[in-house]
Amino acid sequence: MTDTSTSLGVRRATPSDAQPLVSVLAEAFFVGPVADWLIPDHRDRRLAYHRYFELVLDHGLAHGHVDTYADLSAVAIWYPRLTPPEPGSAEHQEALERATGAYAPKFALLEAMFEAYHPHDAHHYLAYVAVDPKQQRRGLGTRLLSGYHQQLDALGMPAYLEATNNRNRRLYQRLGYLPGPSMHLPTAGPEIWRMWRAPRGATVPDAFFAPPLPPRQSQ
Numbered sequence: 001m002t003d004t005s006t007s008l009g010v011r012r013a014t015p016s017d018a019q020p021l022v023s024v025l026a027e028a029f030f031v032g033p034v035a036d037w038l039i040p041d042h043r044d045r046r047l048a049y050h051r052y053f054e055l056v057l058d059h060g061l062a063h064g065h066v067d068t069y070a071d072l073s074a075v076a077i078w079y080p081r082l083t084p085p086e087p088g089s090a091e092h093q094e095a096l097e098r099a100t101g102a103y104a105p106k107f108a109l110l111e112a113m114f115e116a117y118h119p120h121d122a123h124h125y126l127a128y129v130a131v132d133p134k135q136q137r138r139g140l141g142t143r144l145l146s147g148y149h150q151q152l153d154a155l156g157m158p159a160y161l162e163a164t165n166n167r168n169r170r171l172y173q174r175l176g177y178l179p180g181p182s183m184h185l186p187t188a189g190p191e192i193w194r195m196w197r198a199p200r201g202a203t204v205p206d207a208f209f210a211p212p213l214p215p216r217q218s219q
């Protein structure tokens, strides 16, 4: 998709927006059960999160669709997943290690779990959505996603995401997503809800509700 609903004040992000959008991502995701699980130490977390979200945003700008507002107060990173993605590259693993150091195995495990539980039907994947913490709960997140959903509905295309806490889950349910079987991050990590949004008039594929298999162990 090349166009976003400018009537909602949303525009496509460019590489020159990167620095402020990395800050929005790193600050918005700084608190929460997944952050506590990934990097318990707050000082380490701040450093690693900024580096990690640089990687995330660069990848989104190069391979996905990144939406924002003129004032860069929010960001959503989408990937069309019409066919299964290429397996993670050695370069990505090295970049992850440079960005997150000793925490790289946790990040790699999180990414591997998300991939292992990912549905196979064609869809657009909402990998990240974040609103500047000073501007949350004013409808910015809802508006940012609604424009994209309108375009998906016009294409008859479903959407998928992972919700990382109950409040997010409620937001996504209001936007038309249904929760499927959840996953738990090891060991005693938080619960993550897999959520699917069928385009208007369509049903959710049965396979989405089948209990997901545990991640495949590498040999």
Ligand SMILES: CC(C)(COP(=O)(O)OP(=O)(O)OC[C@H]1O[C@@H](n2cnc3c(N)ncnc32)[C@H](O)[C@@H]1OP(=O)(O)O)[C@@H](O)C(=O)NCCC(=O)NCCS
Residues within 6 Å of the ligand: 028, 029, 032, 129, 130, 131, 132, 135, 136, 137, 138, 139, 140, 141, 142, 143, 162, 163, 164, 165, 167, 168, 169, 170, 171
């Ligand atoms: C989730 C998020 C993108 C929503 O954007 P927003 O502009 O704050 O949301 P809106 O004002 O459109 O809608 C409000 C709803 O969003 C959710 N929400 C708002 N702030 C939230 C926060 N800090 N954490 C989790 N959910 C939040 C709630 O469901 C809220 O409804 P409620 O007030 O009835 O609980 C934004 O709060 C955020 O960046 N949170 C931290 C990062 C994150 O969790 N991203 C999603 C990962 S799955």
